[in-house]
Amino acid sequence: MDWKLEVVVVPVSDVDRAKHFYAEQVGFAVDTDSRIGEEARIVQLTPRGSGCSIIVGTGISDSRPGSMQGLQLVVDDIDAARAHLVAGGVDVSPVQHFEEGVKAEGRGGDWNSFVFFTDPDGNGWAVQERPARD
Structure with a gap:
């Protein structure tokens, strides 16, 4: 039996602002x-190529806006992903990697290159580069 994650609720304070951020900027x-x-209002948004969506809205969660941390996207090219976010006006970190549990500037090895950003409410996202597929 397959178990597939379909939707993650992301708590926000302003649905229209969040919809604009995720659709137009990200x-x-x-x-x-x-x-x-x-x-209740439900706005469902899906990252390109993803089988999992996010929902922002009203009347769907008691969680505090900005309380979701550690949401993660995976991409083939971290530099292109960062450039896309910057072009959309997203305040995104430089490319970083982890050395002994501490963030360091620049690319790391396989599965160890990231950029980080938050939505307008402070919900935290990581974008991770996966190794090239043969």
Whole structure:
């Protein structure tokens, strides 16, 4: 039996601002923007090539906006990913790697090159480069 992660709820304080950030600045596709009655709004966004989406909205979570940390995306080219984020106006870290558990500037070995950014509420993201596939 396959177990697939489909959706992660990302708590935000302003749904329209978050939708703009993730769609226009980061580049996620907007799958749906739906209202369920007066209280709930669900905006589902999916990173290009991902089988997992995020949801931002109202009436869907009691978590504090900005409380999600360690969300992670994986890319083939960390430099291209960083350039894409910078072009979208995202405040993103330089390329970094870990040495003995401490962040250091520059690329690392396989699975050890990252950039980091936060959304407008402070939800924290890492983007990791995976090794080239043959």
